[in-house]
Amino acid sequence: MNPTRAEIDFAKLAFNVGQIKKHIHSEYPKRKIKICGVVKANAYGHGIEEISKKLVELGVDFLGVANYDEAIRLRRLIPDTPILVFGTLIHSKLEPAKYVSILHQHNLTATVASVGTAKFLDKYSRKFRRKFKVHIKVDTGMRRIGLDYKGAFRSIMQIAALKNLELEGIFMHFAESENRNRSFSRLQLKRFKMLLADLKKAGLEFPIVHAANSGAVADMKESYFNMVRPGLLLYGYNPGSNSKSRIELKPVMNLKSKVTFIKRIDKGESVSYGRMYTAKKPVFVGSVPIGYGDGYWRLLTNRSKVLINEKFYPQIGAVTMDWIMIELGSRYSIKIGDDVLLMGQDSGLTIGADMLAEICGTIPYEMLCAVADRVERVYLDN
Numbered sequence: 001m002n003p004t005r006a007e008i009d010f011a012k013l014a015f016n017v018g019q020i021k022k023h024i025h026s027e028y029p030k031r032k033i034k035i036c037g038v039v040k041a042n043a044y045g046h047g048i049e050e051i052s053k054k055l056v057e058l059g060v061d062f063l064g065v066a067n068y069d070e071a072i073r074l075r076r077l078i079p080d081t082p083i084l085v086f087g088t089l090i091h092s093k094l095e096p097a098k099y100v101s102i103l104h105q106h107n108l109t110a111t112v113a114s115v116g117t118a119k120f121l122d123k124y125s126r127k128f129r130r131k132f133k134v135h136i137k138v139d140t141g142m143r144r145i146g147l148d149y150k151g152a153f154r155s156i157m158q159i160a161a162l163k164n165l166e167l168e169g170i171f172m173h174f175a176e177s178e179n180r181n182r183s184f185s186r187l188q189l190k191r192f193k194m195l196l197a198d199l200k201k202a203g204l205e206f207p208i209v210h211a212a213n214s215g216a217v218a219d220m221k222e223s224y225f226n227m228v229r230p231g232l233l234l235y236g237y238n239p240g241s242n243s244k245s246r247i248e249l250k251p252v253m254n255l256k257s258k259v260t261f262i263k264r265i266d267k268g269e270s271v272s273y274g275r276m277y278t279a280k281k282p283v284f285v286g287s288v289p290i291g292y293g294d295g296y297w298r299l300l301t302n303r304s305k306v307l308i309n310e311k312f313y314p315q316i317g318a319v320t321m322d323w324i325m326i327e328l329g330s331r332y333s334i335k336i337g338d339d340v341l342l343m344g345q346d347s348g349l350t351i352g353a354d355m356l357a358e359i360c361g362t363i364p365y366e367m368l369c370a371v372a373d374r375v376e377r378v379y380l381d382n
Ligand SMILES: Cc1ncc(COP(=O)(O)O)c(C=O)c1O
Pocket: 038, 064, 086, 173, 212, 213, 214, 215, 229, 230, 231, 232, 233, 239
């Protein structure tokens, strides 16, 4: 009913997955490198269930989510694909046995970022026949979660002695892999590789080792190991305008609405709250029912443009909660009901999440995640 919607194009998602695979393969033609598709935060605003289903069809090996709620929701739909939960476990004091049994039941793969978590999982996994699969997270410089690389060797040896865990994987996360200056990323990788070498000497090797997020997939083949974890690339954007090699991608989401009202205003008349735009001459103004309540940032006020029938028009006056206004000029050919592209790509013309992010002083991730729940996601599959 509401003309404002986010069109999610599976053909573009498939294109991006293909591009990522091609890129990885061109770097290491002989190595089998798994892909963990990152679908946390509602698949960066694209819809976690629909995107995950499609990614599994497209041959993605793992799905990565931020927390156990996302994982449990997803498991109902995706019976087999491993789901790795990047976040920490809550050491529930209420009913820990029940809590861990729910995680077992949903066949989830946990991130272990502390010896405490490992012991907790181990203790409550005793009664299960299957060991609990875990990936150990090492903090090599992100300083978010993980075993500090300095003491990680000892902690990991302690964890390895626990009987009810299967140490399937080990991983790290980059703090600035999108930066053309790779010195910090190289340092992080060096710390990780030294730890892996020490563990190997002690007889401990992990079946799955991973580090590369989108920036590193694009630019740091030495960080691939045998799995990569792209998020943003899947959705059609390269992280950071700063990165060196860019993969050709297609934005999966087109945020769209329709022109629903047109009027003429006189020279000197203002538009919208705070009167931040005043007409220099008589102009026609179109109103489009999208605003910051839909995730179209108020910071875009007077600074963005929209696309209608393959032509760009400036957005004018303050972005309101439910509406924006656009300047159509002194004559216009568009009609009520014509489609308006706010973010995405149409007929080869782009209003990228990265372009809008730059105007707002943020990153494309946030522009995508900001698209509100009230915006209907429409899936195109052809
Ligand atoms: C642990 C982890 N891996 C991978 C990613 C994917 O990052 P990107 O979207 O930059 O590829 C994220 C997202 O921030 C993450 O938290």
